[in-house]
Amino acid sequence: MAVPLLDLKLQYQALKTEIDAALIRVAESQACILGPEVAALEASMATYLDVRHAIGISSGTDALLIALMAYDIGAGDEVIVPTFSFFATAGCVARTGATPVFVDVDPVSYMINPDLVRKAITPRTKAIMPVHLFGQAANMTELMAISAETGIPVIEDAAQAIGTRYRDGRPVGGIGHIGCFSFYPTKNLGAFGDGGLVTTNDDALATKILQLRNHGMEPRYYHSMIGGNFRLDAIQAAVLSVKLPHLDSWHAARRRNAELYEQAFVAEGLSQGAGATEFSERDRILLPAAMGHHIFNQYTIRTAHRNALRAFLSERGIGTEIYYPVPFHRQDCFTYLQPQDADYPVANSLAETVLSLPIFPELRPEQITEVVATIAEFERTMVS
Numbered sequence: 516m517a518v519p520l521l522d523l524k525l526q527y528q529a530l531k532t533e534i535d536a537a538l539i540r541v542a543e544s545q546a547c548i549l550g551p552e553v554a555a556l557e558a559s560m561a562t563y564l565d566v567r568h569a570i571g572i573s574s575g576t577d578a579l580l581i582a583l584m585a586y587d588i589g590a591g592d593e594v595i596v597p598t599f600s601f602f603a604t605a606g607c608v609a610r611t612g613a614t615p616v617f618v619d620v621d622p623v624s625y626m627i628n629p630d631l632v633r634k635a636i637t638p639r640t641k642a643i644m645p646v647h648l649f650g651q652a653a654n655m656t657e658l659m660a661i662s663a664e665t666g667i668p669v670i671e672d673a674a675q676a677i678g679t680r681y682r683d684g685r686p687v688g689g690i691g692h693i694g695c696f697s698f699y700p701t702k703n704l705g706a707f708g709d710g711g712l713v714t715t716n717d718d719a720l721a722t723k724i725l726q727l728r729n730h731g732m733e734p735r736y737y738h739s740m741i742g743g744n745f746r747l748d749a750i751q752a753a754v755l756s757v758k759l760p761h762l763d764s765w766h767a768a769r770r771r772n773a774e775l776y777e778q779a780f781v782a783e784g785l786s787q788g789a790g791a792t793e794f795s796e797r798d799r800i801l802l803p804a805a806m807g808h809h810i811f812n813q814y815t816i817r818t819a820h821r822n823a824l825r826a827f828l829s830e831r832g833i834g835t836e837i838y839y840p841v842p843f844h845r846q847d848c849f850t851y852l853q854p855q856d857a858d859y860p861v862a863n864s865l866a867e868t869v870l871s872l873p874i875f876p877e878l879r880p881e882q883i884t885e886v887v888a889t890i891a892e893f894e895r896t897m898v899s
C-alpha cells in the first residue's frame with residue numbers, strides 16, 4: 516500500500532462544493548487583490564488567533580520580512596534565530612541587510628535554546644525570532660522574560676503553528692510582539708498558492724505594516740517609507756475562509772494520527788514512548804516529544820540510519836521528507852558569517868537523524884500501521 520507524505524486532493528474533494536463557489540465568487544467580482552475577501556479573512560483570523568490585528572500578506576516569507584521592516588531592521592543590526600528551521604527564517608534577516616545570529620536548539624523540543632539566546636545578545640541585537648517548529652510552541656516564557664529584561668522585541672515565526680496554543684492557552688503568534696504565519700499549501704491551513712499573515716496587538720505596528728504592505732504608500736502615490744508589494748490575493752483569502760472553520764478538526768485528526776504512530780512504534784518494540792532523546796536498544800526510534808498542545812504540521816522521528824531507512828521506505832511507496840538536512844550555520848550562503856560548526860551540536864545531530872513521516876488528517880489508521888511495520892522490517896535488517 517502506497518502512503519504519500521501528503522495528499523492535498525483529499526481535502527479539496529471534501530470541500531469541493533464550497534471552495535468552487537468561493538473561487539467563482541472571486542472570478543465574478545474581479546476584485547482580485549485585498550478587498551472584501553481579504554478583509555473577511557483578516558477579521559476571522561484575528562478572532563481565531565485572539566489578536567487585535569491580523570494582516571493578510573503575500574507569503575509567510577514576506578510576513579517575516581515585513582515584520583523586520585516594521586522595526587526598521589537593517590545593516591549593522593543583529594537578529595537572533597535558531598539554526599534549525601526552514602531557510603526563510605534566516606534568509607529574511609539577511610535580506611534586510613542585518614546579520615542573522617544563529618543559536619543552537621534544545622535536544623527535546625528541537626527549538627531555540629533560551630539560555631543560548633541570552634549569551635548571543637549584544638548591543639546590536641534588534642530582534643529575537645523563535646520558530647514554533649513542526650507545530651509546537653517554542654519556550655515563550657523564557658523568551659518573553661529576556662525580551663522584558665532587554666527591551667528586544669520577539670517576532671514569532673509561527674508558519675508551522677497556526678492554532679497552536681501555548682501553556683497558558685493563548686494561541687502562538689500573539690504572545691510576542693509580531694506573529695508571522697504561512698498559508699503555503701503544505702501548512703495546516705493551506706491556500707491554493709502563496710499566502711501569509713502578520714499578527715500584532717500593537718496598533719502603531721499594525722498601521723505601519725498595513726502601509727509597508729502596499730509600497731509604504733499613504734495617501735495614494737505619496738511614500739514616506741519604502742515598503743513593497745506584500746498584498747494577499749482575494750482568491751487565496753476566499754479559499755482560506757472556507758477552510759478555517761475546519762482547521763481545529765484537522766489539527767485533532769493529526770494528533771490522533773500521532774497517537775496511533777506512538778502506539779504502533781511501542782507495539783513494534785521500537786520505542787518506549789515519546790520523549791526519549793538518546794538512542795538505545797529499547798529506543799531505536801526517537802518519537803517527537805509531546806510538550807503541550809501540538810498541531811503536528813510534521814511528525815518528525817529520529818533514526819540512527821536515516822538515509823538508508825528513507826530509501827527503504829521510498830522503495831515501498833512510503834513518502835517521507837527531511838526537515839531539515841542542512842542547518843543555517845552549514846549553508847554555503849552563510850559562510851561569510853564564519854559560524855563555528857562545533858557551536859551547534861544539537862542541530863548537527865538533528866540534521867543527520869530527523870525524518871518526517873506522513874501525518875496529514877485524511878491518513879487512514881491502516882496506513883500508519885503499514886508505515887511503522889515497514890520501519891520495523893527495516894530495523895530487523897539492521898540487527899541481523
Ligand SMILES: *Cc1c(COP(=O)(O)O)cnc(C)c1O
Pocket residue numbers: 574575576577600601603604646672674675696697698699709710711
Ligand atoms: C513555510 C515556512 C516559512 C515560509 O512560508 P512561505 O509561505 O512558504 O513563504 C517560514 N518559516 C517557516 C518555519 C516555515 O515553515
